[in-house]
Amino acid sequence: MIFxxxxxxxVVDVEGNGTNPPDLVEVAALPVRxxxxxxxxxxxxLIKPKRPVTPFAARVHGLTNQxxxxxxxxxxxxxxxxxxLGTSWIAxxxxxxxxxxxxxxxxxxxxxxxxxxxxxxxxxxPDLPKYSLDALLKHTTPDLSEAPGHRHRxxxxxxxxxxxxxxxxxxxxxxxxxxxxAVPPGLPGAPEPEQExxxx
Numbered sequence: 001m002i003f004x005x006x007x008x009x010x011v012v013d014v015e016g017n018g019t020n021p022p023d024l025v026e027v028a029a030l031p032v033r034x035x036x037x038x039x040x041x042x043x044x045x046l047i048k049p050k051r052p053v054t055p056f057a058a059r060v061h062g063l064t065n066q067x068x069x070x071x072x073x074x075x076x077x078x079x080x081x082x083x084x085l086g087t088s089w090i091a092x093x094x095x096x097x098x099x100x101x102x103x104x105x106x107x108x109x110x111x112x113x114x115x116x117x118x119x120x121x122x123x124x125x126p127d128l129p130k131y132s133l134d135a136l137l138k139h140t141t142p143d144l145s146e147a148p149g150h151r152h153r154x155x156x157x158x159x160x161x162x163x164x165x166x167x168x169x170x171x172x173x174x175x176x177x178x179x180x181x182a183v184p185p186g187l188p189g190a191p192e193p194e195q196e197x198x199x200x
Contacts, residue, residue, distance in 0.1 A: 003035030003166075005175050007112060008088040011037070011162040013154040014098050016049075018057030023049030024074060024105055025063050028154035029084055030162050032091075035169075037162040039148070043084040044155050046071045061152045074105060082106050089189065091115035091182075093133045093161045099187060113179065113189015117165050120182035124168045133160065140167045 010029040016022025029043040046063070048071040058064045085102075087110060092098035095116035103109060121131050128139060134151075137144070142163035149156040172178040176191075183190045 002174075003032075003169070006032070007175075008086075009091060009115070010085055010088050011091045011158045011165065012085075012098050012102065013092060013158040013161065014101050015061045015063060015152070015154050016057060016101065017051060018054030019049075019051050021104060022101060023047075023051055024101065025049050025053060025057075025068055026061070026154040027081055027102075028158040029081070029090075030155075030158040032162055032166065035166055037159055037166075039146070039159070042155075042158075043081065044148075045077050045081065047077060048073050050074075061154075062150075063153075078106060082109055085109060085111065087112050089113045089115060091117060091161065091165050093117045093136075093157070093164070095119075095187070096184065111188050113183055114187040115165070115179070115182040115189075116184050116187075117161055117168070117182070119184055120165070120168050120178070123181040124171050133157065133164070136164055140164060142167055 009032050011032060013028050014024055015026040017025050024047050026047065027045045031038045031041050046068060048068045053063060053065050053068065090111045095114050099114050118131055121136050125139065128135065137160055144160055144163065147156045147159040169178055172181065179189060180191050
């Protein structure tokens with residue numbers, strides 16, 4: 001895979017407050033440039049949600065109401081998030097979720113495409129018993145020594161997903177092949193289904 005041929009891409013991860021639909025409490029956007037995660041130009045935001053964090057959500061990611069008490073609300077930071085993401089591609093694990101939540105919070109945002117590392121993993125490693133992020137990290141053993149934070153925090157999960165994406169991308173000869181395997185139907189960037197030729 002020639003990584004220099006890739007368009008601009010951010011691996012994104014979001015954490016919510018546990019309500020349905022969720023309020024965002026953390027957003028991470030990590031660029032992948034020349035086959036490497038670029039932490040120096042990454043974006044990461046902690047957000048005070050409108051509704052309190054549920055005890056279950058706090059146990060998962062560790063972001064309690066006390067931790068978020070003095071953080072800005074979504075209205076204060078959404079412009080910065082939108083500006084960083086722009087019209088770049090995004091990638092995420094089980095990307096439907098992150099794309100849907102971000103789209104609900106950024107109605108004007110239109111990414112060029114959405115890569116799902118879960119879908120890509122099923123195409124790349126068809127015989128695995130599980131395709132959770134943890135299972136895939138165990139299978140591919142990427143270097144996570146420089147990952148910020150810890151598992152279930154957006155910054156860590158975005159870094160881990162970026163390393164997973166880079167590892168799997170090596171199995172594909174071109175960006176178009178990667179997209180064909182990784183973009184779920186109906187999401188931005190999905191290849192057009194080939195039309196049946198007509199007789200006239």
